[in-house]
Amino acid sequence: MTDNSKIEPENETHLKSSKKYFDVDAPVFWPSAAVIVIFIAITLIVGEPMDQVFSSIQSNISNFGGWFFVLSVNIFLFFVLYIAFSKYGKIRLGGSKSKPEFSTVAWFAMLFSAGMGIGILFWSVGEPINHFINPPDAEPRSVEAARQSMEITFLHWGLHAWGIYALVGMALAFFTFNKKLPLTISSVFYPLLGEKVNGPWGKVINVLAVVATLFGLATSLGLGVQQVSAGLAHLFNLPDTITTQVILITVITLAATGSVVAGLSGGVKRLSQLNMILGAVFLAFMLVVGPTLFIMDSFIQNIGGYIQNFFELSSWTETYKQSDWQSDWTVFYWAWWVSWSPFVGMFIARISRGRTLKEFVLGVLIVPTLLTFLWLSTFGGSAMYLELNSLADIASAVTGNIATSLYVLLEQFPLSAVTSVVGVVLVTSFFVTSSDSGSLVVDSLTAGGKLDAPVPQRIFWALTEGAVAAVLLIGGGLGALQTAAISTGLPFAVLLIILMWSLLKGLKKEHTGMMETRMEAERKQYLETLAKMMQKREQAKVSDQSKKKTEQ
Amino acid sequence: MYQFDDILICLDLSEMDDSLIRYSNFLVEKFKPKTVTFLHVIKSYEIPPEMIAAFPHLDQPLTEIVKEELQEKTDAIFLHKNKVKTQVKVLEGSTTDNIVRYARENNITFTLMGKKIGYEGRGGIVRKVISIIPSTVLLISETTQPRIEHVMVRMDFSKMSALALKMALRLGELTGAKISCHHAYKLPLKYFPVSSPENDKKLMTHVEKHGRKEYQKFMKKLGLDDEKIQCANSLDPENDEAHILYKQALTINADMIVIGSKIKSELADIIIDSTSEKLASAEKNIPVLIIKDRKQTIGFLKALFK
Numbered sequence: 001m002t003d004n005s006k007i008e009p010e011n012e013t014h015l016k017s018s019k020k021y022f023d024v025d026a027p028v029f030w031p032s033a034a035v036i037v038i039f040i041a042i043t044l045i046v047g048e049p050m051d052q053v054f055s056s057i058q059s060n061i062s063n064f065g066g067w068f069f070v071l072s073v074n075i076f077l078f079f080v081l082y083i084a085f086s087k088y089g090k091i092r093l094g095g096s097k098s099k100p101e102f103s104t105v106a107w108f109a110m111l112f113s114a115g116m117g118i119g120i121l122f123w124s125v126g127e128p129i130n131h132f133i134n135p136p137d138a139e140p141r142s143v144e145a146a147r148q149s150m151e152i153t154f155l156h157w158g159l160h161a162w163g164i165y166a167l168v169g170m171a172l173a174f175f176t177f178n179k180k181l182p183l184t185i186s187s188v189f190y191p192l193l194g195e196k197v198n199g200p201w202g203k204v205i206n207v208l209a210v211v212a213t214l215f216g217l218a219t220s221l222g223l224g225v226q227q228v229s230a231g232l233a234h235l236f237n238l239p240d241t242i243t244t245q246v247i248l249i250t251v252i253t254l255a256a257t258g259s260v261v262a263g264l265s266g267g268v269k270r271l272s273q274l275n276m277i278l279g280a281v282f283l284a285f286m287l288v289v290g291p292t293l294f295i296m297d298s299f300i301q302n303i304g305g306y307i308q309n310f311f312e313l314s315s316w317t318e319t320y321k322q323s324d325w326q327s328d329w330t331v332f333y334w335a336w337w338v339s340w341s342p343f344v345g346m347f348i349a350r351i352s353r354g355r356t357l358k359e360f361v362l363g364v365l366i367v368p369t370l371l372t373f374l375w376l377s378t379f380g381g382s383a384m385y386l387e388l389n390s391l392a393d394i395a396s397a398v399t400g401n402i403a404t405s406l407y408v409l410l411e412q413f414p415l416s417a418v419t420s421v422v423g424v425v426l427v428t429s430f431f432v433t434s435s436d437s438g439s440l441v442v443d444s445l446t447a448g449g450k451l452d453a454p455v456p457q458r459i460f461w462a463l464t465e466g467a468v469a470a471v472l473l474i475g476g477g478l479g480a481l482q483t484a485a486i487s488t489g490l491p492f493a494v495l496l497i498i499l500m501w502s503l504l505k506g507l508k509k510e511h512t513g514m515m516e517t518r519m520e521a522e523r524k525q526y527l528e529t530l531a532k533m534m535q536k537r538e539q540a541k542v543s544d545q546s547k548k549k550t551e552q
Numbered sequence: 553m554y555q556f557d558d559i560l561i562c563l564d565l566s567e568m569d570d571s572l573i574r575y576s577n578f579l580v581e582k583f584k585p586k587t588v589t590f591l592h593v594i595k596s597y598e599i600p601p602e603m604i605a606a607f608p609h610l611d612q613p614l615t616e617i618v619k620e621e622l623q624e625k626t627d628a629i630f631l632h633k634n635k636v637k638t639q640v641k642v643l644e645g646s647t648t649d650n651i652v653r654y655a656r657e658n659n660i661t662f663t664l665m666g667k668k669i670g671y672e673g674r675g676g677i678v679r680k681v682i683s684i685i686p687s688t689v690l691l692i693s694e695t696t697q698p699r700i701e702h703v704m705v706r707m708d709f710s711k712m713s714a715l716a717l718k719m720a721l722r723l724g725e726l727t728g729a730k731i732s733c734h735h736a737y738k739l740p741l742k743y744f745p746v747s748s749p750e751n752d753k754k755l756m757t758h759v760e761k762h763g764r765k766e767y768q769k770f771m772k773k774l775g776l777d778d779e780k781i782q783c784a785n786s787l788d789p790e791n792d793e794a795h796i797l798y799k800q801a802l803t804i805n806a807d808m809i810v811i812g813s814k815i816k817s818e819l820a821d822i823i824i825d826s827t828s829e830k831l832a833s834a835e836k837n838i839p840v841l842i843i844k845d846r847k848q849t850i851g852f853l854k855a856l857f858k
Contacts, residue, residue, distance in 0.1 A: 523598065529565045530594075530614070531603060533621050538607045545609070 024457065025448035027203040028184075032210040032446055033464075040467055043475040050475040054483040061335075061486050062327030067317050069334040072493045074314055077163030079500050080170065080361045088507045089358035094177040096514065100354030109276075110351045111367040118224035118430045119336075120157070120375055121423070125394065125409045126402040127329075128153045128380030132387060133395045136318070136325045141395075146384050147305060150298065153380060154306040155313045156333040157372045159365055164337050166364040167496060168345030170357060171503045177353050178510060182449025185209035185342055189498070191505035205495065209342045210445050212492040214461075214468055215484040216339035217438040221469040222480075223403075224431040225249050230403035231424035235417070240401070246470045252428060253466030256435035260458045271433050278426050282419070283378055289413045290382035298384070299377035306373075332482045335489025338496065346441050357507075383409050435465050556583035560660040560687070562651055563592045563622060568666035571694050573629040576664060578698030580632040582726050587637045589658070590626055593650040594618060594642060615642045648680040660687045667693045667832065678832055682813070682842055688719065689844075693837040697807070700727040703841075704806035706797055706827070707733040707783055709770045712812025716843045717774065717781075720810045723841075732804065733783035735763050736796040760785050794830030801838050810841045 024030075043050050083089065092098050102110065131149030138144040171188040181187035186202035186209075193201055225245050232248075233240035259271060287295060306313070318326040352360050383405070386392040397408035410419045439461035446461075447453040472480040561576050563569045576588060594614060610617070619642040626640060627633070643650045655663060663685060665678055682689050703720045707713050713733075720731045737759050739752065763785050771778035784804075788796050801809050813828040831840045 526565060527599065527603065530599065530618070531606075533617050534603075534607045534610060534614070537612065537617050537620075538609050541609045541611075 023447050023450060023453055025203075025206070025446060027200075028206040028210065028448070029446040031203070031207045032214075032442075035207070035211055036214060036464060036468060040471045043471045046475075051480065054475060054480045058483040058486055059324070059327065061490055062324075062331045065490050066327055066331045069331050069338075069489070069493060070315065070317050072497060073160045073164060073334045073337075076167045076496060076500070077160050077314075080163050080166045080365070083170070083503075083507065084358045084361035088511055089361075090356055091174075091178070091507060091510055091514065092354065092356050093173045093360060094353040096517075098177070098354045102351060107351060107355070107363065108367050111348065111363055118220045118227075118427060118434060120372060121406065121427050121430065122223045122227050122403065123153075123157075124376050124379040125383045125405040126398050127156070128376065129383050129387060129394050129398045129405060130402065131329075132384060133399070134325075136323070137321070141387070143388070146388055147301075150302045150376070150380065150384070151305045151309055151313060152329070153376055154302055154373060156330065157376060158306060158369050160314060160334070161337045162365045162369050164341045164496070165344040165348060166361050167500065167503075168341040169348035169352065169364060170360060171499055172345050173349035173352050173360070174357075174503065174506060174510075176349065176449075179506065183346065183349070184445055184449040185495075185499075187449065189502045191509065192498070192502045206445055208488075208491055208495060210442055212339040212488040213342045213438065213442055213445065214465060215488040216336060216341075217343060217434065217442075217465050218468040218472055219336055219482070219485045220340070220434055221249070221431055221465060222473050224427050224434070225252065225469065225473070226403040227406065227427045228252070228424055228431070230401055231407055231420060231427070234404055234407040235420055235424070240403075242473055245473050249466050249470045249473070252431050253435060253463060255428075256432045256439075256466070257459050257462045259432055259436045260439060260462050261455055271429050271436075275426065275429050275433060278422060278429070282422060282426060283375060285419065286378050286382060286413070290378060291385040294385045295378050295381045298381040299374060302377055302381075303373060328482075332486060335487075335493070336482075336485040338489040338493045339485050341492070341496070342445065343438055343441050346444070347437065379406070379409065382413075386412055435462055438462075438465055556662045557586045558658060558660050558662070559583070559585045559588045560651075560655055560658075560663045561588065561590045562663065562665045562681075563590055564666065565592060565618070566666075568694055569622075569625065570629060571692065571696065572664060572666055573626055575692055575696065575698050577629075577631050579662075579664065580636055582700070583662070585636060585662070587639070588630075588632075589654075589660075590622060590630075590638075590640045591651065591654060592618060592622060592640075592642050593647040594644050595647065596644040615644060618642045647677050648684075651681050652685050655685050655687050663687045663689045665689060665691055667691050667837070679829055682828065682832060686844060689842045690839060691832050691842070692839045695837050696839050700729045700808055702730045702732070702804065702806045703808045703810055704797070704801050704804065705731065705733045706793075706809065706811040707735040707767065707770075709735075709766045710812070710814070712814055712843070712845065714770070714774055714812070715845065716810045716812035717776075719841065719843050721776075723808075723810075729808075731781050732806070733767070733781060734797060734800045735767065735783055735785050736788040736793045736800075737763055737785060738788050738791065756787060792830075793827045797827070798831065798838065806838065808839045808841055810843065812843045812845075 046053075100107065128149045131152055132145050133140050135142075135145040135148050136152070138148050168185075172183060172185075175181045175187045175190060176183045179187075179190065181190055181197075184202075184206050186193075186197045186205040189202070189205060190197050193199075196202060197205075225248050228248055229238075229240050229245045232238045232244070238244060316326070316330075348364055352363075355363065383394045386409070387394055392408075392412045394405060394408055397405045406423055407420050410416045410423060413419070436458075439458045442461045442465075443453045443458050444450060447457065468484075472484055556579070559576070559579060561572050563572060573590070576590075579585070580588060596614065599614070604614070619640055622640045622642065626638070630638065632638075641654070643654070651663075654660070663681075665681065667678065678691065682691075700723060703723055705713070705716050705720045707717075717731075717733065720729075723729055724731050739755055739759060764783075767783045768778050771781070784800065786796055786800065797809055797811075800806075809831060811828050811831065828840070828842050832842070
């Protein structure tokens with residue numbers, strides 16, 4: 001077990017590992033591993049009936065907890081905005097003398113990269129078209145449905161998602177850099193639990209964070225592999241079955257494990273750079289060959305619509321219609337983002353040292369949101385253009401197999417063979433980097449906050465993530481993936497509410513400390529002035545006395 | 553109230569002192585006071601004994617040393633010591649209590665302070681002093697130039713605004729400064745479907761018209777000409793009058809804002825109104841003259857120290 005209380009403030013030994021093979025925080029590692037292994041075993045033993053179990057869990061949580069998710073994500077967003085614009089906004093991550101580790105441009109680029117991922121590749125075409133043919137509150141396939149579908153897609157991928165990440169990222173960064181606590185979720189509860197964060201309560205919190213991250217990650221990986229499989233079927237007529245998907249998970253997980261062994265600066269970094277470049281080229285290509293004017297028009301109009309209807313959209317709970325539309329979409333997204341938040345939160349925390357909380361919140365909310373909106377307007381907007389003008393039938397692909405929707409869209413534009421391959425490569429490399437950095441995060445959480453836990457441990461988590469994704473696919477496909485996110489998202493959302501309270505308490509103390517330091521500096525200056533006066537007088541006195549002595 | 557016979561200058565041994573002493577030259581030239589007191593309060597209880605022990609040859613008390621230092625400084629910068637009775641005072645104890653007590657006991661009518669004074673955090677002492685001191689207080693910053701050419705009065709048609717306007721007129725007599733007023737108004741609360749841009753515009757026109765009438769009535773009551781002293785109106789949509797006043801003062805190149813400060817007593821604390829307090833913050837560098845209702849403040853003080 002790591003000793004969290006003995007922390008050296010300046011050098012960050014609390015973030016470094018000293019062991020070679022396994023350096024685990026046993027009370028977190030073993031229960032987390034046990035929960036996941038038990039889950040995998042039950043799903044494999046029970047087999048197909050698990051599908052029903054998953055769907056009943058999902059519908060129950062969505063039906064009874066939907067309002068809670070809707071309320072929570074709004075609270076999270078307004079809370080981080082409050083922090084940014086309150087007196088706490090001036091608090092600097094890493095202390096008042098801390099300088100930003102990365103230049104603002106580099107920081108923005110990294111936030112952009114956090115905004116991209118498997119999810120957006122999977123849903124950017126499928127989601128807007130799905131809402132277009134099955135809108136919550138409009139005539140299907142109408143102009144109103146098109147407008148509404150883009151606004152709702154923006155809601156799901158916009159400020160609320162980044163509000164959750166900003167909350168978790170801010171809390172992790174604050175307690176790690178300013179309070180010198182280990183980089184774990186339990187550290188964030190230090191103001192409430194005190195030294196008890198090293199006791200059973202802290203361990204329970206970390207186990208919950210590990211399980212939530214792992215299921216959130218598995219959901220993304222499951223979606224990614226579905227899309228790769230659909231892409232291969234589309235390109236090479238390979239059978240798009242669960243077996244293919246499981247084989248793909250195995251192959252890609254092994255590739256990810258290779259990348260883990262190569263280390264952060266070797267494998268992951270190069271692959272991430274490749275992802276960013278490929279992603280940027282992919283986006284630029286679509287922007288140019290697609291209906292550029294329509295895309296830009298829709299980008300502007302969608303943002304306007306999103307802002308205009310922000311409050312109505314974000315507080316909508318489907319009270320009067322009583323259908324399952326919202327549970328299938330909005331509640332799923334909120335839960336997915338919540339369970340995904342330790343992963344993204346930890347990434348943005350690590351790159352944001354030296355930023356003030358105001359800079360942090362505004363950067364994290366605005367930069368990735370705008371990129372995501374551009375991506376959604378480009379891919380979703382192009383698909384919408386084709387549908388509205390009856391130039392192609394993307395909708396059938398969405399209703400048939402949503403994972404193929406990106407390829408069906410690409411087919412409508414030049415060089416589709418090349419772009420589809422790029423699409424498959426992009427999803428695959430996103431899979432690898434997500435799995436790798438995901439295992440880094442889970443690894444850190446189960447190693448008491450250390451950032452460089454031994455390689456065998458990371459391999460273990462990379463393989464486990466692959467296994468969870470595969471098992472979820474076997475157990476119930478997309479529904480199972482969604483259930484995994486929702487069922488771990490709910491308890492974690494409760495934890496995030498308590499986290500806000502804890503963070504506020506921590507910030508209050510920090511702010512008081514800041515003011516006291518300033519007052520102390522003024523006091524010191526005043527005393528120095530007094531001391532100088534006294535010294536001057538004393539010197540005059542001494543020289544006076546010696547003069548008198550000489551005269552005598 | 554509109555006399556400047558006894559002026560108190562609060563010094564804090566920081567660089568601000570030079571600006572305050574320099575500004576006091578200007579005050580003496582314009583206001584022709586009878587006495588000028590430079591006051592510093594040492595928080596002796598905060599001085600560590602080892603600091604005193606480090607200077608074994610000193611046989612003078614600390615207050616004497618500081619007094620001599622301040623005397624040297626005022627001798628060098630203050631130019632009118634032959635024209636007006638001048639003294640340097642150094643007291644020991646709580647800064648706020650000593651300044652307020654001194655002002656009360658010596659019938660100080662005008663106090664000059666730096667916007668950032670003392671070390672009780674951002675303007676803590678200034679805030680406390682302006683809440684309870686019975687005299688008029690002028691707050692200046694390090695960059696304030698010694699001139700009064702355009703005085704802007706905060707207008708809300710109250711008794712305190714009348715006192716502020718009278719003070720501005722007195723300043724006008726002494727310095728030849730131009731006087732203008734500013735009234736920041738709020739719109740009454742309204743709810744959908746009453747609230748719409750058209751309705752808001754109508755309401756604004758109505759409130760402004762009402763404001764103009766109120767101003768005419770107010771000036772008539774004081775026997776003043778509302779044409780000679782103009783009063784501008786502007787909407788205060790975010791309930792931040794200090795910001796509106798400061799912005800307006802910058803726009804019209806006013807070099808002083810005069811505000812009649814309402815005070816209220818909450819339990820054992822006396823609280824100044826938030827607009828005066830915000831204008832007193834160090835970030836806003838236009839001088840602010842805070843007019844107090846002397847009788848009311850002394851009444852509060854008596855109740856407080858009873």
